[in-house]
Structure formats: structure tokens, C-alpha cells
Amino acid sequence: MQTSASAGIGAHGAVYDDDIVKKFLIATVAWGVVGMLVGVIIALQLAWWPANLGLPWTTFGRLRPLHTNAVIFAFAGNICFTGIYYSMQRLLKTRMWSDALSKIHFWGWQLIIVSAAVTFPLGLTQSREYAELIWPIDIAITLIWVVFAINFFGTIAIRNVKHIYVAIWFYMSFVITIAVLHIVNNLAVPATFLRSYPVYSGMTDALVQWWYGHNAVGFFLTTPFLGLMYYFLPKAAERPIYSYRLSIIHFWGLIFLYIWAGPHHLLYSGLPDWAQTLGMVFSIMLLAPSWGGMLNGLLTLRGAWERVRTDPVLKFMVVAVSFYGMSTFEGPMMSIRGVNGLAHFTNWVIGHVHSGALGWNGMMTFGVLYWLVPRLWNKPLARPAMATQHFWLATIGIVLYTVAMWAAGLMEGLQWRAIGDGGQLANPIFIDIVHRLEPFYWLRLLGGFLYLVGAVMAAYNFWKTIRGPESLSTDVAAPVPAT
Amino acid sequence: MADETKHHGSEKKYGQFHRRVFEANAVNFAVWATIAILIGGIVEIVPMFTPAGPEISPDVTPYTALEVAGRDIYVSEGCYLCHSQWVRPMRAEILRYGPWSRAWEYQYDRPFQLGSRRIGPDLHRVGNKYPDAWHYEHMRDPRSTSPGSIMPSYAWLLTKRIDPADVEASMVALRKTGTPYSDEEIASVEQSLAAQGGEIVGRLQVAGIESEPDRAIVALIAYLQRLGVDGRAALQKRGVEY
Numbered sequence: 001m002q003t004s005a006s007a008g009i010g011a012h013g014a015v016y017d018d019d020i021v022k023k024f025l026i027a028t029v030a031w032g033v034v035g036m037l038v039g040v041i042i043a044l045q046l047a048w049w050p051a052n053l054g055l056p057w058t059t060f061g062r063l064r065p066l067h068t069n070a071v072i073f074a075f076a077g078n079i080c081f082t083g084i085y086y087s088m089q090r091l092l093k094t095r096m097w098s099d100a101l102s103k104i105h106f107w108g109w110q111l112i113i114v115s116a117a118v119t120f121p122l123g124l125t126q127s128r129e130y131a132e133l134i135w136p137i138d139i140a141i142t143l144i145w146v147v148f149a150i151n152f153f154g155t156i157a158i159r160n161v162k163h164i165y166v167a168i169w170f171y172m173s174f175v176i177t178i179a180v181l182h183i184v185n186n187l188a189v190p191a192t193f194l195r196s197y198p199v200y201s202g203m204t205d206a207l208v209q210w211w212y213g214h215n216a217v218g219f220f221l222t223t224p225f226l227g228l229m230y231y232f233l234p235k236a237a238e239r240p241i242y243s244y245r246l247s248i249i250h251f252w253g254l255i256f257l258y259i260w261a262g263p264h265h266l267l268y269s270g271l272p273d274w275a276q277t278l279g280m281v282f283s284i285m286l287l288a289p290s291w292g293g294m295l296n297g298l299l300t301l302r303g304a305w306e307r308v309r310t311d312p313v314l315k316f317m318v319v320a321v322s323f324y325g326m327s328t329f330e331g332p333m334m335s336i337r338g339v340n341g342l343a344h345f346t347n348w349v350i351g352h353v354h355s356g357a358l359g360w361n362g363m364m365t366f367g368v369l370y371w372l373v374p375r376l377w378n379k380p381l382a383r384p385a386m387a388t389q390h391f392w393l394a395t396i397g398i399v400l401y402t403v404a405m406w407a408a409g410l411m412e413g414l415q416w417r418a419i420g421d422g423g424q425l426a427n428p429i430f431i432d433i434v435h436r437l438e439p440f441y442w443l444r445l446l447g448g449f450l451y452l453v454g455a456v457m458a459a460y461n462f463w464k465t466i467r468g469p470e471s472l473s474t475d476v477a478a479p480v481p482a483t
Numbered sequence: 484m485a486d487e488t489k490h491h492g493s494e495k496k497y498g499q500f501h502r503r504v505f506e507a508n509a510v511n512f513a514v515w516a517t518i519a520i521l522i523g524g525i526v527e528i529v530p531m532f533t534p535a536g537p538e539i540s541p542d543v544t545p546y547t548a549l550e551v552a553g554r555d556i557y558v559s560e561g562c563y564l565c566h567s568q569w570v571r572p573m574r575a576e577i578l579r580y581g582p583w584s585r586a587w588e589y590q591y592d593r594p595f596q597l598g599s600r601r602i603g604p605d606l607h608r609v610g611n612k613y614p615d616a617w618h619y620e621h622m623r624d625p626r627s628t629s630p631g632s633i634m635p636s637y638a639w640l641l642t643k644r645i646d647p648a649d650v651e652a653s654m655v656a657l658r659k660t661g662t663p664y665s666d667e668e669i670a671s672v673e674q675s676l677a678a679q680g681g682e683i684v685g686r687l688q689v690a691g692i693e694s695e696p697d698r699a700i701v702a703l704i705a706y707l708q709r710l711g712v713d714g715r716a717a718l719q720k721r722g723v724e725y
Contacts, residue, residue: 045635046602052635059635060602061561123559127594156509163506172513177520184524191656192649195555199660202589203537204528206597211524219520248501255516260523268571269597270537270586275527282523345567345601416601417575425578430604431631 008090014160016089020102021082022376027110028078028365029459034117035070036452042067043448047441057121065132066120071357072130072220074113079365080224081109081148084171086372087231088155091165097154101147108144112137124194128209130216131185135196138186145182149175166247170227173255177219185212203270211262217353218258221361226254229297229321232368236313242299250292257286264335267344276337283335290328297321312387316367319395323359327352342417347437347444348409351402358398358451366390366458373462382464386457393454400447408440537586542717545591545662546709548672549679551653552645553706556699558594560637567598568607568710581608581711582725588714591662603634610712615683616690618704643699647673679705 008016045051045060052059085102089095096102115137119125125132133141152175156164185208188196200208234241241247263271263279298321301308308314330352334343343349374381381387415433418426427433505512530536546554557563570576572583584607589595613621617628622640625632651672658664668675680696683704687694694701718725 046633049633049635054636054638056639059560059637061564061635064561064564123561125559125561127558127561127563127596129599153509153513163502164509164512165506169506169512169516173516173520176513176517180517180520180524184528189656189659191652195653195656197593197653197656197660200531200593201661202592202595203586204531205593205595206589207531208528209595211528252519256519256522258523259520260527263527265599266597268573269569270584270589272530272535272537272586274535275530278527341571341573344571345599349600412601416579417573419575419578425575428579430579431629434603434633435631 014089014094017096017099017102018086018376020096020099020106021086021372023106024078024082024085025369025372025376027106028075028082029369029455029462031070031074031078031113032362032365033452033455033459035067035075036448036455038063038067038070040445040448040452043441043445047438047445056123062121062123062125065125065129066117068130069116069120069132070113072216073116076221076225076357076361076365077109079368080174080220080228081105082372083228083232083368084152084224086376087167087228088152088171091168091231092155092159092161094155094158094160097151097158101151101154105144105148105151108140108147112140112144115140126186126188126196126198128185128198129213131182131209131212134194135186135188135190136193138182141182142179145175145179149179165230166241166244166251167227167230169251170223170230173251174219174224174227177215177223177255177259181212181215181219185209203266203272206266206269207263207271207275210265211259214262214265215259217356218254218261221356222258223255225324225361225364226293228364228368229293229317232371233297233300233317233321236311236317236367236371237301237304237307239300239302239304242296242302246292246296250289250296253289254286254293257282257289261286261335264340267335267337267340280335280337280340284332287328287332291325294321294325294328297324312384312391313367313371315388315391316363316370316394319391320360320363320367323355323363323398327356327360330355342413343409346409346413347405347440348413351405351409354405355398355402358394358401362451363394363398366394366455369458369462373465377466379465379468379470381461382468383461386461390454390457390461393450393457397447397450397454400450401444402447404440404443404447408437408444411440412437537590539590540585540587540717542720543587543590543713545657545664547679547705548650548654548668548675549702549705550709551657552650552676552699553702553704554596555653556640556703557596557706562606563596563598564600565598565602565634566604566606567601568605569597570605570607576605577725580605582715582718582723584711585714585718588711593657593660593662603632606707606710608711608715610708610710610715614690615686615704615708616692618707619687619690619692619694619700622700622703640699640703641694644695644697645676645699645702647676647697650676 008018041051042060042063085096116133119134120132124134126134187199189199190196198205230241260282261279263275264283267276267280301318308318333339334352370381370387412433415427420426505515570580570583577583621628622637624636625634651669654664654669654672658669677696680701683701684694684696
């Protein structure tokens with residue numbers, strides 16, 4: 001058996017595979033920086049068009065999918081796998097079912113990300129948001145997902161505890177639902193090796209895509225992250241989860257309701273009215289289980305709030321869960337038909353997704369990373385003060401970003417629809433409104449840049465930690481408890 | 484620690500059921516979770532293939548070979564990331580863009596291009612709005628036709644060529660998905676491309692622009708000039724104003 005520092009030993013004597021956790025962790029940090037950098041570049045392109053560089057490979061239209069896919073599947077995806085491989089071994093008190101499958105999963109996933117980074121700038125895309133990857137890569141994703149799922153359920157099958165903890169319920173919904181969404185949304189007839197056409201057409205195609213698109217948010221950016229919250233937040237706070245009962249109700253409520261919400265992306269479209277209304281109603285109902293999760297997270301901190309002042313891990317996690325609450329309030333509101341009439345197509349939507357992505361996913365990721373790195377490498381964090389500085393930079397960055405996008409979105413939404421006294425458009429020249437957005441685009445760029453700087457500081461901090469001297473005291477990076 | 488949550492009172496009874504039925508039985512858990520996540524999608528998506536789904540209309544015809552090639556460019560360049568093809572039934576949108584978009588207008592759209600963001604204006608009624616030469620100049624340098632535009636230049640489309648074999652492969656695949664292309668249409672892709680491309684090149688020539696029928700820009704112009712045209716004509720035929 002492995003005896004290196006990369007193997008954690010649990011209470012039952014199970015030797016955990018922490019090598020795979022480290023791999024996914026490093027990939028998370030590296031892709032996170034890349035994905036956010038591309039985000040900053042495309043933000044600059046909106047504020048200053050010459051940044052498109054006049055080259056086919058660097059236009060906004062080709063780079064935006066690279067940004068969204070990198071932050072969703074490379075940054076967020078890799079932290080989900082990091083957290084899952086770390087926590088499920090400990091929660092189930094067993095090593096992963098197959099180290100070989102773990103490795104295939106890791107390298108396969110990174111290869112898929114690299115293929116995305118090559119194909120998007122070349123203009124190879126299916127144009128389905130967050131499912132832009134062309135069909136051969138979609139098949140690779142399917143195969144790698146099956147490898148992951150076999151290893152995941154295999155590990156559950158050989159578990160040494162009877163009951164399955166709530167974090168794993170959420171991971172399970174992630175593994176199952178992403179498989180269903182990915183396959184159904186990508187059904188297509190290939191024309192060439194690089195191009196295919198979907199089996200659905202028109203509004204049906206739009207519905208299938210937004211059923212996928214919204215549930216990519218639900219089951220790639222929400223449920224696995226709630227799983228991370230349910231494992232790492234109690235660990236960091238050293239408090240048990242507030243309510244077991246609440247976790248049951250909000251888990252089943254969330255996974256059942258989420259899947260209906262897709263049509264809120266198609267309000268006021270040619271989609272049949274009954275489907276639009278279902279999407280709106282279920283989106284509003286989704287507020288309840290979402291806030292159930294937020295409350296269970298925040299209330300877990302009761303009795304530990306004074307530690308939030310000093311512990312950067314808890315700072316990141318508290319802000320993450322708070323942003324989860326905020327964006328899951330904002331989302332249902334934006335799904336109300338009348339509100340959507342104003343918000344849709346505007347920067348408000350971009351602000352909304354970034355309060356979720358930067359606030360909830362990003363901050364939770366960094367919280368988990370700052371907690372994990374010292375424990376995995378058994379060394380104290382090299383620059384604890386820098387972690388707190390990162391926290392403040394990131395928080396200020398998110399606030400600048402979302403405030404700029406709210407203002408820009410409301411402004412353009414109102415100016416597009418404004419009718420003058422004579423019954424004609426008050427702003428008939430579209431480009432005039434585009435120009436009024438420019439200050440907000442610069443402000444958003446600043447916010448995103450601060451967030452990126454914070455991520456680079458984290459990468460530096462982790463690098464110094466990993467390369468630093470072995471820990472002399474055992475209390476800084478205490479041996480990891482079994483669960 | 485985390486999984487050893489202490490619970491009490493009514494929570495205990497409720498929790499015991501969940502512990503016994505779901506948490507202790509992974510297969511049970513996975514099956515019920517799968518059922519829970521399938522219901523919404525089935526209820527919403529399956530009826531789309533019945534009369535309760537989007538309306539279809541014989542007034543809309545499939546894209547021509549050149550328009551298919553142009554549409555591929557539109558998809559490839561990610562135009563949908565800044566431009567919607569979706570006029571909503573709202574007064575200001577009808578004033579700005581034209582009649583609101585009907586479901587049946589999209590019936591041959593694979594993949595759909597409704598878009599989700601309007602960094603630039605909606606394009607669903609852009610067909611026949613501007614001359615071909617306007618589009619040519621606009622793609623070469625957006626600021627030459629739209630002063631102050633923040634759109635990137637797509638000058639490389641002026642020289643890039645389209646491959647008839649590639650377009651034919653697209654049409655064969657589209658036919659497999661259900662687009663009603665006839666055998667003749669598939670067999671005459673090359674002639675069709677040359678004929679429609681030639682018309683556009685002719686109109687460009689009148690405006691003093693030299694191009695060739697197999698240029699990517701010509702295909703893209705063909706597609707853009709088709710947008711919303713069938714729908715507009717059908718609505719006029721029905722006597723619907725907007």
C-alpha cells in the first residue's frame with residue numbers, strides 16, 4: 001500500500017487515495033486562472049473593441065464559449081472532483097473503488113478541456129450555450145463520465161459505513177443528472193467530423209438546450225457545490241450541520257423542482273405558453289429549497305461566528321453561501337414574466353450569473369482550497385495574511401462586477417423599451433444605448449480583474465505552501481479525521 | 484463528525500424513515516433521485532412532439548445550399564452571443580425590429596439561434612433590410628456602416644472560400660434530421676451555390692465591390708438576407724400587421 005504523505009489513513013485503517021485529490025486540486029487552480037483571464041479579456045473586448053485583435057481566433061464570439069466552458073467545466077468541474085474524491089473516501093471510509101478509473105477520469109477530463117481550448121478559437125462549436133463542444137468531444141465526455149460514474153457508484157458499493165451522508169446525495173444527483181442532460185441535449189446527426197446538426201429543430205431545440213443550460217447551473221454549479229458545503233463547511237466550522245431534516249427536504253425539493261425551470265430562458269418566445277408558465281412557476285418555487293440549503297449552511301455556523309472574523313476559510317464559505325442565497329433569490333424574481341421582459345437580453349443576466357459563479361462557486365472553491373491545501377500536503381499555509389487579502393479583493397471585485405451589471409442591465413432594458421410622447425421609440429438608435437454602457441463595461445472589467453488578481457494570489461500562496469518546508473508541528477495541519 | 488449529526492424529537496422519526504429507505508440503500512436512493520430529476524423534463528419536452536408543441540407552417544421553406552453555408556458561418560463565429568433572433572411581442576420591440584417572432588418561423592432552424600443576449604441589435608427581421616453591399620462593408624469594417632459600433636471586424640470572410648462538398652455534407656445531415664430536401668436539391672448543391680452566389684456577386688458589383696460566388700462573405704450575406712423573410716411574407720398573406 002501507499003505510504004507516502006499523499007495517502008490519508010482513516011479510522012478504519014482505510015488508506016485513501018489523496019494523490020488523485022491533489023491532481024484535481026492543482027488542475028482547479030490552474031484552469032481557474034486561465035478561465036478568469038479569458039473572462040477579463042472578453043470583458044475588455046466589450047469596453048474596447050480593438051482588443052478583438054482583428055484575428056479570427058480571438059474575437060468575442062469565439063472566446064466567450066472558451067471562458068464559460070473553462071470556468072464551468074475546468075474550474076468548477078475540477079473542484080467538484082477534488083472535493084468528491086477527498087470527501088467520499090472519508091465519508092464512506094474506503095479508498096476509491098479503482099485507482100485506474102480515477103486516473104482515467106482525471107487525464108480524460110483535462111484532455112477534454114484542452115480540446116475545448118483548441119476547438120473554440122478555431123470556430124468549432126455547436127452554438128448550444130455550455131454545450132458548445134463538437135460531437136467527437138461530446139462522445140469523449142460521455143465516456144469519461146461513465147468512467148467517473150462507475151468509480152463513484154463502485155466506491156459507494158464497497159463503503160464501510162451503512163448510511164450515506166447528505167454530501168453524497170448531492171454528488172449522486174450531479175453524476176446522474178449531468179449524464180442525462182449531456183446525452184439528451186447533444187443528440188445530433190454528424191455532417192463531418194467537425195460539424196453536426198441537432199435532431200431537434202427550432203423552439204423544441206431551444207427548449208431542450210435551455211432545459212440543459214439551466215440544469216447545468218442546477219446540477220453542475222449547485223448540487224455538487226452544496227455537497228461540498230455539506231462536507232467542508234461543518235469541517236471548517238467544527239460544528240455539526242444545523243438540521244438533518246432540513247437537508248432531506250431541501251435535497252429532494254431542489255432536485256425535483258430544478259429540472260422544470262429551463263423555460264424561464266424562453267419567456268415571451270414562440271415556446272407554447274403552457275411550457276413558459278410551467279418554467280416560471282417552478283422557478284419561483286425553487287426559492288424555497290434553495291434557501292433551505294443556504295439556511296442550513298449559515299445556521300451551521302451558530303456558535304462559530306467569532307471564528308469567521310479570523311479564519312479565511314470560513315470567510316470565503318460564509319460569503320459563498322450568502323451569494324448562493326442572493327442569486328437564488330434574484331433568479332426566481334427574474335423568472336417572473338414581467339420582470340423577465342425587462343431583464344432578458346441585458347447585462348443584468350450577466351450580473352446574475354456572476355453573482356452565482358464568482359460569489360457562490362468561486363468563493364466556495366477558494367474556501368475549500370484554503371482548507372485542503374495545508375491538509376493534503378501536511379504543511380501550514382505559506383501566507384495566511386495573503387489569503388485574507390485575497391478574500392477582500394475577491395469580495396470587492398464581485399460587488400463592483402454585479403453592481404456595474406445591474407446598473408447597465410436596467411439602463412439598457414429601460415432604454416430599449418422607452419416610448420416617447422409621439423408613440424415612437426425614445427432611443428431609436430441602438431448604438432447610442434451601447435455607448436452609454438461603456439463606463440459600466442470598464443467598471444465590470446475592474447471588478448473581474450480584481451477577482452483574477454485574487455485567484456493568482458491564491459495560486460502563488462498554494463505554490464509557496466507546497467514547495468515550502470515540511471510542517472514541524474502537527475497542530476497546523478492535523479491528521480485528517482476519518483469523516 | 485459531519486455524518487454523526489445529532490437529531491432529536493420529531494426530526495428523529497422523520498429521519499429514521501429516510502435513513503432506512505434511502506441512505507442505507509444506495510440503489511434505492513439512485514433510482515428515486517433519477518425519477519425525481521426525470522419528471523420535469525419529460526412533462527415539458529415530450530409534448531413538444533405532439534400538437535401541444537410549437538406550431539409549424541407550410542409557409543416556411545428550408546434554407547438553400549448557400550444559406551446553409553452562411554448559417555454555418557453564423558454559428559461558427561458565435562454571432563448568437565451578441566445578436567438575438569427573437570423579436571418579443573412587445574410594443575417597443577415591434578417598433579424597433581418588426582413583427583414578433585413566431586414559433587413556426589424557426590421550424591428548420593438546426594441548431595436554433597434565438598440567442599440570449601443583445602450586445603448588438605436583434606437580427607430576426609434583418610433580411611432585406613439593408614442592401615447586400617451594406618452587409619459586405621459591415622463585415623469588412625463594422626464602423627464603416629455603423630459609426631461607433633463595437634463589433635469586431637470579420638474581414639477574413641471576404642477571402643475565405645466555402646467548399647461545395649462540405650455544404651453537401653451539411654445538407655445530407657440536415658435531411659437525416661428531417662429537413663425536407665429533395666434528391667435533386669442534394670444533387671445540385673454546386674449549381675445552386677453558384678447560381679445564388681452569382682446573384683449576390685452581381686448586386687455587389689453594381690455597388691462597385693468585386694467578389695466571387697464561393698466566398699464565405701457571400702454565403703453569410705445570403706443567410707442574413709433570408710432572416711425573417713418567410714415569416715414576414717406569411718404574416719402579410721394572412722393580413723397580420725405585426
